[in-house]
Amino acid sequence: MPAETYQHAVANFDWGKVRAALGWVDEGPVSLGHAIVDRHIGSDRVALIAIDAAGGERRFGYRELSEASNRFANLLRNFGVVPGDRVAGLMPRGPDVVIAILGALKVGAVYVPVFTGFGPDAVKFRLDHCGAKVLVTHAAVAAQVPADTTATVLCVTQPGRVLRSGWIDLAPELAQQSTSFASVSRDRDDPAALIYTSGSTGQPKGGAIAVNFLAAISPYISYGLDLRSDDVLWPTGDPGWGYGFVCYLGALAIGGTVVTVESNPTPEVFLSILERYGVTNLATTPTLLRGVLVMDEAELKARQIRLHAISSCGEPLNSKVVESFQRIWGLTPMDHFGATEYALPIGNHNAIAMAVKPGSMGLPAPGYRMAIVDDDGRELPAGETGLIAKQANPDCRYWLEYWNDPAATRGLLRNGWIVTGDLGRRDDDGYFWFEGRADDMIKSAGYRIGPFEVESALLKHPAVAEAAVIGTPDDMRGQIVKAFVVLRPGFTGSEELSGELVTTVKSTVGRHQYPRLIEYVAALPKTETGKIQRFALRQR
Secondary structure, eight states, X not given: OOOOBHHHHHHTOOHXXXXXXXXXXXXXXXXXHHHHTGGGTTXXXXXXXXXXXXXOEEEEEHHHHHHHHXXXXXXXXXXXXXXXXXXXXXXXXXXXXXXXXXXXXXXXXXXXXXXXXXXXXXXXXXXXXXXXXXXXXXXXXXXXXXXXXXXXXXXXXXXXXXXXXXXXXXXXXXXXXXXXXXXXXXXXXXXXXXXXXXXXXXXXOXXXXXXXXXXXXXXXXXXXXOOOTTOXXXXXXXXXXXXXXXXXXXHHHTTOEEEEESSOOOHHHHHHHHHHTTOOEEEEOXXXXXXXXXXXXXXXXXXXXXXXXXXXXXXXXXXHHHHHHHHHHSOOOEEEEEETTTEEEEEOOTTSBOOOOTTOOBEEOTTOOEEEEOTTSOBOXXXXXXXXXEXXXXXXXOEEEETTOHHHHHXXXXXXXXXXXXXXXXXXXSOEEEEEEGGGOEEEXXXXXXXXXXXXXXXXXXXXXXXXXXXXXXXXXXXXXXXXXXXXXTOOOOXXXXXXXXXXXXXXXXXXXXXXXXXXXXXXXXXXXSOBOHHHHHTO
C-alpha cells in the first residue's frame, strides 16, 4: 500500500520538478529524443522486449534503441523531412513502430499514428487530412495503404511479399545511415503528434499534441501507473492510439522496460506473457480484463503473477471487474480517464493511498484542476451532472488544437475550461463519476439517466457478460431505457431472465432507470480500442 496520501501529493506537486526530472529547464526549447531515450544510453536496463506474432522475441537496450532511432532520423532527413512535417506510421506493435516514433520526434517531425485496424479509406482520410510527407508501414498491413497516397512510403518487408512500385524497402536504407544524430529541439508549444479521434459522430479530427506532452503525462506515469524505473511495463494498447502512445513513451522516459506484443492476446496468452516476462506493471483495457475473468478462478489464482499495479483506460471499469481482481490476485485494477484533448487527468492512482470507490473515475491527478461545468462553463456543485472539464494551464499543456479545424477548436473552450462532451458528476468527497457522452445521455420522464450506471447494475447479474444501454424514443416519456445484453456461456435470454435483470437494476440504481426493453445480442459494436459504440446501437 502506498504511503503518500492524496492531499500530500497534491500539496507538494511541482511542475518545475517534473521538468527537471526530464532534463528540461523552465524556459526554452527541449529535445524529446534526448529526454525519452538518449539520456539513458548508459543504462544496463533493457528498454524494449518485443514479442512477434510467432512468439519470437527481440530485446533492445537503450543504446541500441537510441542508435536505431538515429538511423531512422537520418533517413527521414535524407528524404527532406524538416521540423513540422508530418510522418505517419501504419505499423503493427513491435520494435519498428517504436523506432519510427522516436526517429520522427528526433528530426522534429509531427508523428501521426494510424491504427492498423483501419481500412484504406480511413487511412487515406488521415494521410490526406494531415498532409503526411512520409508514411512508414509494414508488409503485413500494406494492403491497407491507399494506392493513390502522395506520401513517400517506407516499408518493412517480409519474405515472399513484393513491394508496390515506388515504395522503398526500409531495412537496406536504414543500414546505410549513421548511428549518430543530434536530436532537434523544439518549443514546448510546437506540435509533436497528431492523434485522431475515433470519429464516432462524424469524420475524425486530428488532435495536435504538444511537445510538452512528455511533462503533461508525468503525473499519470508516476501517480496513476505508479511506474518505477525498475518496472517491466506491458501496455497492451496499440501505440497507434493515444493511450499506447503515452504509456510507451512515458515508460521509456523514466528508463523502464516496455513489453510489446504484436498479436492481440487471448486470455491464455495474456497470462503466459505476464508470467514469462515477469511483468510488474500492466496498463490495459476493460475488454481484456473482462475476458480474463471468463477463465476458471482457481486457475487464475494459481498463476505466478508478479504485478504490483494494474491500470485500465478507454472505457469505464465496472465494479464487478474491480472486485473480482481484488478477490483473485489481491490487486485493485485502477480506472483512469483520458482523452486526446485532456491527457489523463483523472484516476484511481496506484501510487497514492486513496480509497477506491468501485465504478468511480477517481480523483484529479496532482497538477491538474478538473471540474463539472454547465454548457456555459460555470462550475456545478457536487451531485449535479454536467460536462467534465479541464482547466487550461500551460504547465500541463497536452492538447493544442484540432488540425486545420479552428471552429471545432473554439468549440472546446468554455469560460477557460476545455470540454469534450463527456458527462459526469462529482460526489461530496471530490470523486468523479462518468455518466456517458453528452449524446449518450438518456432523458426519460424528466430524468437524466447515464448509461454507465445502468450497465454497471446489469453486470452484477451472473448471466451478463457485457451490456450497453441507450435511450429509445417513447411517446409518453420522451425516451425509455433499452439494454443490449451479451450473455455468458450457459445462459439463454428469456422473459424470466429479463425480469431478473429489471429487478437487479431497480434494486441497484433506482426504479426510474430500469430498462423497459432488453435485447439479447451475440456481441456489442466497439471501436478498435474496445469502446462500446452506443451510436451504432441507436442506429439499429
